[in-house]
Amino acid sequence: MAANIEFRWCCDDAEAEQTAQFFVANVSTDYISHTDIQWGRAIAPDCWSTLLHEKIAGLVKEAADHRRAVHTVSGIWLATAIQSSVLLGMAFVSFRQGEASKFVILEDLIIKSNMRHQGLGSSLLNWISEECRALGFDKVFLESNIHNTRAHELFHREGFKTLSVVMCRSL
Template sequence: MHTLNFSSLAFGWQRDTSRLQALIDLFLANGDHRYISHSELQSGRALSPASWAPDLPQILRAELSAALAPASEPPENPAPMIAVATLDQRVLAMALVSIERPAAARAFATLEDLLVHPEARGAGVGSRLLEWLFAELKARAIHRLFLESGMANAEAHAFFGRHGFHTVSVVMMREEPSC
């Protein structure tokens, strides 16, 4: 799939549940333990830095369904939004994005997830989706995009570094053994 016809590549916000299973499958296709970061541990997606929760598909179904649900106006607790890159109606990449507009600070967004179908990696799909996302955020007067990534996910770190991201903090965890 590395010879994609970019003229047919489409970007947009996924707003309905018609592609819910495709989004879940895309996430699961990227299920390497290197992807696990503190947000996966905090949300229950993962049990440890090296293992996903056994009910990950059900957790993703709930999370992504909430992101696809129609938002109330004005949203009190806005749900993340899902951006997709599609080719001939097939989802090749997705980005789960949360937009924050704190009262006393600069508005910002958080890239919760960026996933590219394994067959489309290296073809520029993730880069194009990320650039589309930057343009969408800029149009909303949002100029800061944060993300966090699993410590061992060096390939993702290099990708984001090429797109202007840099490290601003380190997340650490201490876990006491269960009784």
């Protein structure tokens, strides 16, 4: 993996455009999961919304607002991996308080296409896990498109276990 990569939580609305461009440039339809359809980022399991860029930019601004909130760890935050001002990876993380535990949901984990398979995804995932543990959270959940097998390999290597299968039927 390349050296001098900075991991940090985004708290600047000005990063919305760059992050939205990064997201759109680095995901294929194999990335689409049920939450992308539920949130309107995708219109079908194999088709992104034409509003994907705008929706991601809005989510970045929302994440920055949540991160800037004083004394509050809630909502969605954006973790980034940056080298020399260049965005190499990102992940949206939702913080939740359950009855039995405090947990996070890894909503997205995206690594720049030409940086994949070099350890950056593992490093970003481990940084997020350590940060969340330090904030008092004890579990991380995620879901992934059934065809995103390379991501599944990463998640299994990093200790994730398959808990369920999500199904959908159009009405």
